[in-house]
Amino acid sequence: MNNVRLTITCVYGLEAVVGRELSDLGYREQQKVDGRVSFEAPAEAIARCNLFLRTANRVLLEIGRFPANDFDEFFDNIRDLPWEEYVPRDAQFPVTGASQKSKLHGVPTLQGMTKKAIASRLQEVYGSDLPETGFEVPVHFEIRSNECTIWLNTSGGGLHRRGYRQLAGEAPLRETLAAALIQLSVWRRDRALLDPMCGSGTIPIEAAMIGRKIAPGLNRNFAGEKWNNLPGQIWTKAREEAHDLIDRSEMAPILAHDRDFRILKTARDNARMAGVADDIHFQEQELKDLTTSRKYGVLITNPPYGQRLDDVEEARTVWQTLSDVTDSWSTWSFFIFVGARDFERFYGQRATRRRKLFNGPLECTYYQYLGDKPPSMRKPQREETE
Structure with a gap:
């Protein structure tokens, strides 16, 4: 396989x-x-993207693009693709799909037609017996404005599944979104990071992995590996590259607090699974x-949203408390991800910047409050000349 065309899927806004x-x-x-x-x-990009991308959902290998104005055209174009080059006789080939602004919009029907068209092609090559007892070659199609693109899903399960989170707290933040929140902040490995409501530890764990340059996919497998x-060597080479890049040098502290000692135990277990337990200081503490006493730190957190009526007052109290206890931290920068449009009113300050992001189907805002820059990050002032 020479050059390939890949599509990386992600959350809208990322x-x-x-x-x-x-x-x-x-x-x-x-x-x-x-x-x-x-x-x-x-082709080596397939392995490298699966291993190294922190904010992506999946890595898709494009195998066809064609017009889809009616069902016959859709079926025939799928059947004409060289499926035998990708799908062995006994492979499983589950189909997912989507359709937007197109004449063909019944996704379950289109999934069934895709499966039937692929089977029709494979039966011509292999014979009528397709046991589907082997490994998976997941197929995904998407129709936009009457044009269909069809891919193979090289990742299998979503890339948020790093392999370290065995248990999670209520309404957990996906690992990919947590990584995005960190990358959209001003945090660097030489600055302290604090999550005062860390829950199962996703934000501090992702930060530690970024700081250590630990590839997020290092402890999991991918559909395309089978x-x-x-070629198997593209996966071996990518994993060797990932191991070589890990940075074990000294890093600023990462602090993770929560009031619930039970969820903190889960967070510690998750950090241990991720290989970063020694990089995070977990502490049971009320907000x-x-x-x-630290200067020039970065606070990144995902507080309660107050989406349910019985949670609204509690969430607003949390926002106000967060503002009160950090009011004098002028040298810190704050990055607060919350699904509430009235957050600023109860927090008591307007954000320096805002960014719309989605947590699943929920529209959220990433409120960013920029504090003073550390001396090392300030631009030197020009000396005045006489």
């Missing part, structure tokens, strides 16, 4: 973040649309007791 990650991997020529970033690269048409 296309630029994924794009920067791809540029850091060396893939700079990109096309971005809502929730997707596409590019062409050598495929015959993807009202929060203090710090």
Whole structure:
């Protein structure tokens, strides 16, 4: 397999973040649309993107693009693709799909037709027996404005499944979104980071992995690793690269607080699974007791949203308390991700910047309050000359 065309899916609003990650991997020529970033690269990019991308949902390998104005055209174009090059006789090939602004919009019907069209092609090649007892080659299609693109899902399960989170608290933040919140902040590994409502520890764990340059996919497997048409050495080489990049040098402290000692135990277990337990200081603490003597830190947190009527007052109290206890922290920067439009009113301050992001189907806002820059980050002032 030579050059391939890949599509990286992501949460709406994170296309630029994924794009920067791809540029850091060396893939700079990109096309971005809502929730997707596409590019062409050598086949080794499949393994590297699965292993290294922190904010992506899945890595899709494009195998066809064609008009889909009616069901016959849709079926025939799918059947004409060389499925035998990708799908062995006994492979499982589950189908997912989506349709937007198109004549064909009944997704369950389209999924069934896709499955039937693929089976029709494979039966011509292999014979009528397709046991589907082997490994998975997941298929995904998307129809936009009457044009269909069809991919193979090289990731399998979503890339948020890092392999470290065995248990989670109520309404957990996905690992990919937590990583995005960190990358959209001003935090760097030489500045203290604090999450005063850490829950199961996703934000501090993702920060520690970023600081250590631990590839997020290092402790999991991917669907494409089993495929015959993807050379095994691309996965081996990518994992070797990931191990070589890990940074064990000294890093500023990462602090994770929560009032619930039970969820803190889960957070510690998750950090241990991620290999960053020694980098995070977990502490049981009520938010009202929060203090710090550190300067120039970064607070990143995902407080309660107050989405349910019986939770609204509690959430607003949390926002007000957070504002009260950090009121004198002028040298800190605050990054607060919450699904509530009235957050600023109860927090008592207008954000320096706001960014709309989605947590699942819920529209949220990332409120960003920028504090003073550390001396090392300030631009030197020009000396006045006589």
